[in-house]
Amino acid sequence: MTPAPIILQTLIRARRRRLGARALAGYAFVAPSLLFLLIFALGPLLFTFYVSLHEWNMLTPVTAMPFRGLENYRYLLFEDPLFRQTFLNTLAFALGNVTLSTVFGLGVALLLNTRVAGRTIWRAIYFLPYVTSSVAVAIVWANLYHPSYGLLNGLLELLQQPPQRFLASLEQAMPSVIAVAVWHSVGYYMVLFLAGLQSIPAELYEAARVDGADPWRSFWLITLPLLRPTLLFVIVINTLASLQVFDLVFILTNGGPVNATTTLVLHMYRTAFEFTRMGRATAMAMLLFVVVFAITLIQLHLLRERE
Amino acid sequence: MSPRRLTLGGLLRLLLVYSLLTVGAVVMLLPFAWMVSASLMTPREVMARPLVWVPSVPQVGNFGALLQAVPFGRAYLNSLVVTLTVMAGILLTSSLSGYGFAKFQFPGRDVLFLVVLATLMIPPFLILIPVFYLVRQLGWVDTYPGLIVPNLVTAFGIFLLRQYMLSLPDELLDAARIDGAPEFTIYWRIVLPLVGPALGALAILAFVYHWNSFLWPLIVVRSPGMMTVPLALNSLRIYASSPEVINLQMAGATAAILPVLLIFALLQRWFVQGIALTGLKG
Numbered sequence: 219m220t221p222a223p224i225i226l227q228t229l230i231r232a233r234r235r236r237l238g239a240r241a242l243a244g245y246a247f248v249a250p251s252l253l254f255l256l257i258f259a260l261g262p263l264l265f266t267f268y269v270s271l272h273e274w275n276m277l278t279p280v281t282a283m284p285f286r287g288l289e290n291y292r293y294l295l296f297e298d299p300l301f302r303q304t305f306l307n308t309l310a311f312a313l314g315n316v317t318l319s320t321v322f323g324l325g326v327a328l329l330l331n332t333r334v335a336g337r338t339i340w341r342a343i344y345f346l347p348y349v350t351s352s353v354a355v356a357i358v359w360a361n362l363y364h365p366s367y368g369l370l371n372g373l374l375e376l377l378q379q380p381p382q383r384f385l386a387s388l389e390q391a392m393p394s395v396i397a398v399a400v401w402h403s404v405g406y407y408m409v410l411f412l413a414g415l416q417s418i419p420a421e422l423y424e425a426a427r428v429d430g431a432d433p434w435r436s437f438w439l440i441t442l443p444l445l446r447p448t449l450l451f452v453i454v455i456n457t458l459a460s461l462q463v464f465d466l467v468f469i470l471t472n473g474g475p476v477n478a479t480t481t482l483v484l485h486m487y488r489t490a491f492e493f494t495r496m497g498r499a500t501a502m503a504m505l506l507f508v509v510v511f512a513i514t515l516i517q518l519h520l521l522r523e524r525e
Numbered sequence: 526m527s528p529r530r531l532t533l534g535g536l537l538r539l540l541l542v543y544s545l546l547t548v549g550a551v552v553m554l555l556p557f558a559w560m561v562s563a564s565l566m567t568p569r570e571v572m573a574r575p576l577v578w579v580p581s582v583p584q585v586g587n588f589g590a591l592l593q594a595v596p597f598g599r600a601y602l603n604s605l606v607v608t609l610t611v612m613a614g615i616l617l618t619s620s621l622s623g624y625g626f627a628k629f630q631f632p633g634r635d636v637l638f639l640v641v642l643a644t645l646m647i648p649p650f651l652i653l654i655p656v657f658y659l660v661r662q663l664g665w666v667d668t669y670p671g672l673i674v675p676n677l678v679t680a681f682g683i684f685l686l687r688q689y690m691l692s693l694p695d696e697l698l699d700a701a702r703i704d705g706a707p708e709f710t711i712y713w714r715i716v717l718p719l720v721g722p723a724l725g726a727l728a729i730l731a732f733v734y735h736w737n738s739f740l741w742p743l744i745v746v747r748s749p750g751m752m753t754v755p756l757a758l759n760s761l762r763i764y765a766s767s768p769e770v771i772n773l774q775m776a777g778a779t780a781a782i783l784p785v786l787l788i789f790a791l792l793q794r795w796f797v798q799g800i801a802l803t804g805l806k807g
Contacts (some may be wrong), residue, residue: 244629262655351737
């Protein structure tokens with residue numbers, strides 16, 4: 219026997235043994251997290267769907283909950299007037315919040331993308347609300363909006379304008395909540411837009427200027443088309459976050475007045491933890507998830523397009 | 526580059542940019558300024574018309590009264606314990622499995638990674654009820670484990686660190702293996718120090734997210750002694766809706782945002798870069 223094949227064989231065997239050990243090490247590294255996600259995310263996901271087909275108050279054992287088929291879904295879609303209203307409220311909130319924070323976020327990013335002095339400080343100021351807790355933010359704003367003692371009506375008084383009822387008014391409550399949401403998150407979208415703007419090569423603007431394009435034209439012809447991926451990304455993640463809004467409405471209005479600002483997640487929270495109707499609450503979660511999932515798929519599609 | 530000539534048009538544009546930025550900055554800062562100012566006012570000053578902007582004598586005692594009204598000190602401690610533990614857990618589990626997915630070949634790896642990505646798409650509200658049921662069955666309602674354990678692993682963190690670790694050179698790890706280093710030692714001594722920036726970004730995001738978290742504690746916590754800071758703020762709101770305690774509410778809000786503000790002031794660049802990085806990577 220020549221030595222060469224022996225050496226080769228030993229090498230192959232050693233390599234195979236090492237790969238085996240390394241594969242085991244790989245499993246060991248990922249196993250804890252996977253097990254955890256199975257117990258605290260994927261399992262619960264299946265359980266949510268299971269409960270949505272049943273009637274359950276969380277007291278009867280899991281094995282004994284009565285099966286109701288699609289009854290919970292039928293009730294929500296065709297009978298529960300509150301579900302329809304909270305769904306529309308959620309859409310209105312998302313529409314207002316996404317539109318305004320996109321426009322303002324982009325606006326501030328454009329201002330900061332010029333040769334402005336102290337850019338870091340400006341950026342910090344606009345970003346500041348985003349890092350503060352939504353509960354603290356909502357408590358501060360609830361007082362700013364206070365009909366008799368709030369800062370805003372105090373300012374209106376200084377300007378000799380009539381006071382407003384803000385959160386206490388049926389018409390103004392939702393716009394007032396949206397205003398807080400925009401104020402809270404606009405800095406986050408500004409940072410994303412700034413990153414997008416800075417990836418646009420400066421030579422393009424230079425070339426456009428040489429060709430005689432004014433800033434307005436180069437915004438429409440260069441900035442906006444090249445910013446499209448960032449723009450779409452911002453709109454999608456903001457929509458996802460807006461559809462799940464809870465903290466702000468819970469503190470600012472608790473859904474009032476007369477459910478004018480009750481959102482889907484707040485309605486679900488009450489159904490589950492105040493009225494312990496877990497079947498209906500999980501069905502609600504599933505229906506909202508369908509909407510959220512569709513948007514996530516669009517997001518993934520857009521992201522793939524970018525790469 | 527030629528020196529910029531300051532034309533009248535250029536001057537006007539500059540003026541416009543700074544005016545707009547200033548107006549926006551006032552809108553962003555005014556609520557904070559009023560929060561701090563009102564936290565030091567007497568109730569009479571808070572309610573005064575015409576507006577009082579600055580307290581005549583700063584009522585530092587409001588912060589003491591805050592501790593009387595709700596167990597705010599205890600809530601602070603609870604929030605620190607929960608947030609720091611969750612943050613440490615997320616850093617550990619994300620880096621462990623990020624490393625496993627990035628640098629090891631094993632059957633089923635890509636399918637398992639897809640599973641992780643799939644959980645990334647599960648919004649919190651969707652699994653709220655089952656996770657609460659699970660925590661209740663485990664006897665963890667109103668306890669630290671109830672607040673901490675369900676948050677210890679995030680698909681987002683795993684994804685972030687896996688992406689970052691893909692760029693680590695294999696030769697470096699192989700060299701350590703040839704020297705006979707055990708796999709865990711390689712992870713701990715070589716890999717972790719190399720992914721510092723990603724860990725830093727994840728740590729900041731996790732801290733801020735969990736310090737501010739509200740819905741999950743609202744469901745799990747029952748007794749005042751287990752409240753986190755956002756819950757204490759919420760109970761302060763319920764404690765009395767009368768305008769007499771607006772100053773206490775503002776004192777609570779000021780105290781609540783202090784740690785995050787501190788982190789932000791010290792690590793602004795990291796913070797913003799982390800946001801931009803994670804935001805763009807999706």
